[in-house]
Amino acid sequence: MNDPEAVExxxxxxxxxxxxxxxxxVMRVKAQTVLKWNREYGLKSVSxxxxxxxxxxxxVRDFLLRSDETAD
Numbered sequence: 001m002n003d004p005e006a007v008e009x010x011x012x013x014x015x016x017x018x019x020x021x022x023x024x025x026v027m028r029v030k031a032q033t034v035l036k037w038n039r040e041y042g043l044k045s046v047s048x049x050x051x052x053x054x055x056x057x058x059x060v061r062d063f064l065l066r067s068d069e070t071a072d
Contacts, residue, residue: 007064017046017054037063 014026024031034055037043044059 002065004065007061010064011057011060014057014060016057018057018060020053020055023055023060041067 010026014022018026020031020034023034027034034043035053038045038053038055041063043055043063045053045055047053
């Protein structure tokens, strides 16, 4: 998804620091998919303790803008 306007529209309602579940809801995928993007495809996150993970809205935007470039 390389259209900046579409990405902005998609993530417009995300808070500045989103949870895995919030991103999954916006992207209409399972939370496990978001975790896979984090582990295998470089979606940046910040861990708070061992069970809490947050994603910065800017990092989600950057990930979506370059996602087509990394597709096989």
